Amino acid sequence: xxxPTKMSKVxxxxxxxxSFPKELTGSxxxxxxxxxxxxDLDAISDLGAGTKQSxxxxxxxxxxxxxxxxxxxxxxxxxxxxxxxxxLYLESYHYELAPSDIRIAINLIFGTNLDGISTLENxxxxxxxxxxxxxxxxxDLFVVHTSDDDVDVRIYPTDYFKKRTGLGELPAExxxxxxxxxxxxxxxxxxxxxxxxxxxxVLDSFKGQTLGILMKFISTKYSDx
Numbered sequence: 001x002x003x004p005t006k007m008s009k010v011x012x013x014x015x016x017x018x019s020f021p022k023e024l025t026g027s028x029x030x031x032x033x034x035x036x037x038x039x040d041l042d043a044i045s046d047l048g049a050g051t052k053q054s055x056x057x058x059x060x061x062x063x064x065x066x067x068x069x070x071x072x073x074x075x076x077x078x079x080x081x082x083x084x085x086x087x088l089y090l091e092s093y094h095y096e097l098a099p100s101d102i103r104i105a106i107n108l109i110f111g112t113n114l115d116g117i118s119t120l121e122n123x124x125x126x127x128x129x130x131x132x133x134x135x136x137x138x139x140d141l142f143v144v145h146t147s148d149d150d151v152d153v154r155i156y157p158t159d160y161f162k163k164r165t166g167l168g169e170l171p172a173e174x175x176x177x178x179x180x181x182x183x184x185x186x187x188x189x190x191x192x193x194x195x196x197x198x199x200x201x202v203l204d205s206f207k208g209q210t211l212g213i214l215m216k217f218i219s220t221k222y223s224d225x
Contacts, residue, residue, distance in 0.1 A: 009118040012036050014099040023095040026087035029102060037117060037134070044110050044130045045082040047148060057108050060085065063092040082109050111150055113204060116211070124218045124225070125211065126158065141222060142170070142214055145191070150201035153210065154191035155183065164225050171221070177213045181206070 007015070016032050017024060030041045061073050068088065070076045077085055086109050090097065097105070103114045110130075117134055120127060126140035127133070130148050141161040145154040155178065157170055170178070170192060175185070178192050186193035194210075196202050 009036050009121065010103075010115055013103070013114070017099045017102070024090065024097070024102070025095060026083060026090050029086070029090070029106075030083065033106070033114070037114065039112060039114075039117075039134055040132060041086075041106070041110055041112065042083055043132060044112065045084075047131050056085065060089055060105070060108055064088045067092050085109050107204070111201060113207070116204070116208065120211070123215055124222070125214050139225070141218055141225060144210065144214070146202075150207075151199060152193065152195035153183075153202060153207075154186075154189055154193050155210070155214070156191040161225075165222075171217075173221075174213070174217050177217065178210075181209060181213070 013032060013036050016036065017029075020028065022028075033039055033041055056074075056077055061077060064077060064085070065073045068076065080088075086105065089105055089109070090102075107113045107115075112130070112134070117127070120135040122137070123135075124139065124141040125135065126137070126143040127135040127146075128143060129146040129150070139160055140158050143154075143156055143158055145156070146152070155170070157167065162168055169175075175192065181194065183192045183194045185191075194202070
């Protein structure tokens with residue numbers, strides 16, 4: 001099962017999900033995500049990676065509480081893997097969630113924003129997160145590398161960028177833009193670096209700002225590469 005080449009990954013996922021007449025269990029959804037995005041959610045779960053949080057959002061816990069008879073739902077869920085949490089969440093909706101709602105749940109549970117990742121196709125940005133490549137091509141110019149729990153972020157140029165431009169580091173103008181977001185050059189990792197000061201996963205909005213800066217810079221300066 002392969003996604004049609006001209007479809008965005010979001011559209012392909014919607015199409016596949018709607019084509020299944022049977023219950024959309026967690027394992028089935030994770031299989032679809034892997035087929036389309038090449039993202040292994042079970043591996044993220046096994047790694048214990050994903051958004052760092054003491055409790056899951058109320059949207060997740062309140063739904064699961066409806067089908068699990070326990071006194072302390074937060075404590076109960078903390079002892080589950082992320083895949084198990086996803087399975088229970090889908091079960092609480094009788095496996096009848098819309099594709100867009102499934103993607104929201106995946107982001108809340110795994111910290112993996114499939115809608116945002118879909119926009120990275122052919123963007124020139126490689127994304128390595130939670131122990132695996134989330135988006136990658138041989139012509140990527142920059143890499144965004146996040147830790148397993150998204151607490152810190154590294155940005156660096158690819159070998160392809162260095163070869164095509166002759167530059168050995170991020171362009172000065174791009175460095176300045178990233179510094180305004182709080183990034184700095186970390187010599188230990190040889191990359192522009194940001195870590196959340198409170199040790200929490202960086203917000204989706206911060207990720208969006210970072211990717212927005214990179215995409216705008218690529219489109220205005222290196223659209224010909």
